[in-house]
Amino acid sequence: MATVTMTRHQRAVRSSVVLKAVMAVSGLIMIGFLLAHMAGNLHVFGGAEEFNEYASELRRIGEGLVPYGLVLWVLRIVLLVSVVGHIVSAIVLTRRSHRAIGKGKRYHSKGARRGVQRSYASFTMRWGGVTIALFVLFHLAHLTWHWINPGGGHTPYERVVGGFENLWLVALYTVALIFVCLHIRHGVWSALTTLGANTSFRARRNLNIIAVAVAAVLLVGFLLPPYSILLGLVN
Numbered sequence: 431m432a433t434v435t436m437t438r439h440q441r442a443v444r445s446s447v448v449l450k451a452v453m454a455v456s457g458l459i460m461i462g463f464l465l466a467h468m469a470g471n472l473h474v475f476g477g478a479e480e481f482n483e484y485a486s487e488l489r490r491i492g493e494g495l496v497p498y499g500l501v502l503w504v505l506r507i508v509l510l511v512s513v514v515g516h517i518v519s520a521i522v523l524t525r526r527s528h529r530a531i532g533k534g535k536r537y538h539s540k541g542a543r544r545g546v547q548r549s550y551a552s553f554t555m556r557w558g559g560v561t562i563a564l565f566v567l568f569h570l571a572h573l574t575w576h577w578i579n580p581g582g583g584h585t586p587y588e589r590v591v592g593g594f595e596n597l598w599l600v601a602l603y604t605v606a607l608i609f610v611c612l613h614i615r616h617g618v619w620s621a622l623t624t625l626g627a628n629t630s631f632r633a634r635r636n637l638n639i640i641a642v643a644v645a646a647v648l649l650v651g652f653l654l655p656p657y658s659i660l661l662g663l664v665n
């Protein structure tokens with residue numbers, strides 16, 4: 431049987447393709463979580479009882495079949511593995527790119543006006559990613575770990591409504607969500623391209639439409655509760 435030995439370069443190329451696929455799949459899993467999370471947050475418009483019931487129902491998924499909270503923990507583990515896989519792949523690919531073409535340089539494309547592939551969203555992927563990670567830690571400290579309590583309150587509803595009555599918190603979430611949605615706008619395009627969907631001019635146009643639509647739905651959907659609370663429409 432013939433053995434195929436790969437050169438160091440071939441091994442690096444193959445593992446970079448695997449890392450890009452890990453980034454794409456983990457990114458799409460996180461977007462799925464965000465769409466569900468955004469839709470869940472809209473229960474705030476149903477009032478305190480509905481929102482608190484929704485928060486408690488999340489822990490009771492699969493009741494009677496599996497122990498309390500198990501499904502939520504499985505989902506959390508899938509999410510955590512996706513976050514870690516996404517970040518580690520991004521760091522390894524960034525280092526390889528710096529080694530291959532030099533720090534601060536960008537990939538080139540004949541399709542772009544000045545030869546360099548550029549869009550604001552694509553330029554902010556790395557630092558945008560770091561900003562999002564910091565925001566998520568702040569968000570968890572506020573609403574999941576309860577280490578900070580900007581607006582007071584004990585129940586999930588009181589914490590959300592109390593928090594977003596503060597202009598500074600709404601401003602912070604607005605900036606964070608703009609970063610999240612810019613990241614997603616380029617990320618959706620990039621992930622679907624990695625997975626082989628970018629095959630023609632028409633496909634590229636559709637990918638752009640899908641990417642902008644997903645980012646816009648998330649931006650509007652996530653910002654609706656904070657602004658409605660700030661304006662006194664939910665209290």
Ligand code: HEM
Pocket residue numbers: 464467471485488506562566569570573574586590603607610652653655656
């Ligand atoms: C205005 C926007 C948002 C609101 C009102 C909101 C609200 C909440 C609430 C109430 C919880 C606690 C759920 C519970 O434990 O019962 C939570 C958890 C969480 N949120 Fe958000 N969220 C928002 C945006 C985001 C964004 C943009 C991200 C990610 C980029 C995010 C990621 C998470 C994560 C990872 C958890 C922990 C889930 C868990 O382990 O149970 N959230 N959020």
